[in-house]
Every structure is written in C-alpha cells, then in structure tokens.
Amino acid sequence: MKRRNFLKWSAIGSLALLGGGLAAGRAMAANKYYTGPVSDHFDGTRFFNPGGEAPKGFLNLLKWRFNGKSIDWPDAYPSPFAGAKPEKRVTGNRIVVTMVGHASMLIQVAGLNILTDPVWSDRTSPVSFAGPKRVNEPGIRIEDLPAIDIVIVTHNHYDHLDIDTLKRIHAAHRPRYITPLGNDKIFGPELDDPRITVMDWGSKDYVGKNVSIHCEPCHHWSARGLGDRSMALWGAFVIETLAGKIYHVGDTGFHEGVNYKAAQEKHGSFRLAILPIGAYEPRWFMKAQHQNPEEAVAGMQLAKASYAIGHHWGTVKLTDEGIEEPLAALRNALAAAQIKPERFRPLRPGEAFDVPEA
Secondary structure, rough: OOOHHHHHHHHHHHHHHHHOOOOOOOOOOOOOOOOOEEOOOEOOEEEEOOOOOOOOOOHHHHHHHOOOOOOOOOOOOOOOOOOOOOOOOOOOOOEEEEEEEOOOOEEEEEEEEEEEEEOOOOEEOOOOOOOOOOOOOOOHHHOOOOOEEEEEEEOOOOOOOOOOHHHHHHHOOOOOEEEEEOOHHHHHHOOOOOOEEEEEEEEEEEEOOOEEEEEEEOOOOOOOOOOOOOOOOOOEEEEEEOOOOEOOOOOOOOHHHHHHHHHHHHHHEEEEEEEOOOOOOHHHHHHHOOOOHHHHHHHHHHHOOOEEEEEEEOOOOOOOOOHHHHHHHHHHHHHHHOOHHEEEEEEEEEEEEOOOOO
16 A cells, blocks of 8 residues: 555545544544443543553644554455355354454354354445555455354454444344444444444353353444444453453453453463453554554463464554564564464454364
C-alpha cells in the first residue's frame, strides 16, 4: 500500500476506527446504545478502563497520521493456506482454530462452531469505497463455513463488527450472538429476529452441554463514529469446556498485565489463549489500546496458557509497523522468554491449529 493510499483512508478510517475522538472534549452526550446503573467501569454515560488510560484525542491522532514513519505494506499478501474447508464438528478433547483473517477465527470445540468478530468485507470501514483494505482473501470462503452456532462480537470497531458480514452469516446460519453491553443496539436491528446475549464484565452464560462463556475485562475502548466514544462496552471472553479453557481477547492494551492476572486468578490456567499481536506502532499512541508481541507473550505467561494464537496482524494495515514486523518481534519475545515457537502460533488466513492437549 502506497503512502498516498494510506493517507487517503486515514481521514475516514482512523477517525472511526482508531481515533473517534472529536467528541472527547464536548459536553457529555446521551448514550444511544446502553442505559444502566453506574459501576466500576461505567460512569452513567460512557464505559472506561478502571485505573487505565483513555484513548488519545484528535490532535494526537493527526500528529501520528502525519509522522511520516508508516512502513508500506504490499498490495497483496496471499496466504498459502487460503481456501480452507474446516471439519463439520470437533468433539472430544480436541480444540481446532482456523484463521479467517485479522481477528476473525473459527473456534471448534465441544461440538460447537464459534466465530469471533467475523469480517468478510474487503474494507474495515464505515464506507465501502475507502478505509483499510484487506491484502488477502478470507482464509475460509463464507460458503465453506460449517454450521455456525455462536458468533462472538468483542466490540464495535469496524475491524471487529462488520454488519454486512453479520447479515450474510445470519441469513445462512441464524446463530446465537454474544457481545458486551450496548453492541446489540448496533447490529441487532440489522438482523431478522436475532438471538443476542448481552454480557457485562464478570457475567457468565451457558451455551451448550458443559460449555459456558464468560465475559471479562480487557483494556480497550469503542466507537463507530465521532460522537459515540466508549458508549458500548468491549470485552474479552473465556470459553469454558471439558476439553479445556480458551481465553479469547479481540483487542487490548497490556495495562501492566492487570487483566491477564485477574483472568488467571479467576479461571485458573488456560489450554489456549487467543491474543492480538499487531497494530501496535507507534507505541506512544497505541500502547493504551493495542499490545505488542512482547506484551502478548507476557500475557500468555501471566494467564498461564499452555498455547497461544496470535491474530490482528497481516490482513489490514491499521498502524505504522510493516506487515511482517509482528512475526519477527514475536520470535524475539518467545526466545527471550524461553518459550518454544510452536507454543505461540501467529496464524495466516486459512491456517488451522489443532491445539495439543495441555
């Protein structure tokens, strides 16, 4: 991707996806997504990260966007694993995860097929003609998906909540949707009679025989436009099964490992952690919202995960680092932590990981 194209989408994509900050200094607006009691992470209008750092505002966004340090991506970065055709079901002690791209994955465990943050559209943007464009095809054609039981939507940024994709999934599979507070008001009206379970941090829901899903904190934020910053909640999810526990994080800043420690203290060890490893440069701007590979490795250790999958890299250019920089940084971080590379897999679209038993 050339520099001029990167700047072309930044005016639209950055404001909605990463900036969303023009409203930060305005008077408090009414929350159009959620109404509920004040809590340790909701002030009555907006959600926040307890003891954490809020996303930086519009002037800092401009400072970043025009810093001249963005590394170009290739126009195409095809995956050797493209065209995957997953099994219909996975049972017993097996856990299989197949990468679709960016934060979209198919998790197969305990006879359930679970999609995370499904995005099959060409762009992660509020408009179809501009914004971050994928450089590889989805690793699974939408027509080749097995029957989908559950869709987890971790938060409302455009690279995680894509309404066009949800419409296609809903028409074909009519799954159950699980999402943090307020996000149901964004995509629910676009679907025909959807079944949506809305969760707050710390809540739990049973989704199948001996399978439950917990919503847990992560350090992030939300916005679909310029006036709705942090009006819908973001979250991480723990999928608890007899085959083991899966800790799925769609987006997070490291936040000194606070949420990783809390997840481990509450849930014990994990067979698998699914963690973001991309979209992290420059650190002065991204640290509060996107962890880097070194922090992801530290998170894996704090959560006591036997294995990890790295996502959020190599599909759409959101930040300054080169397309394969997360891979090199992850290798270095694993070596420094004396963790074997096969325990932390940065998956390419279509690539499947049959997780070994812990």
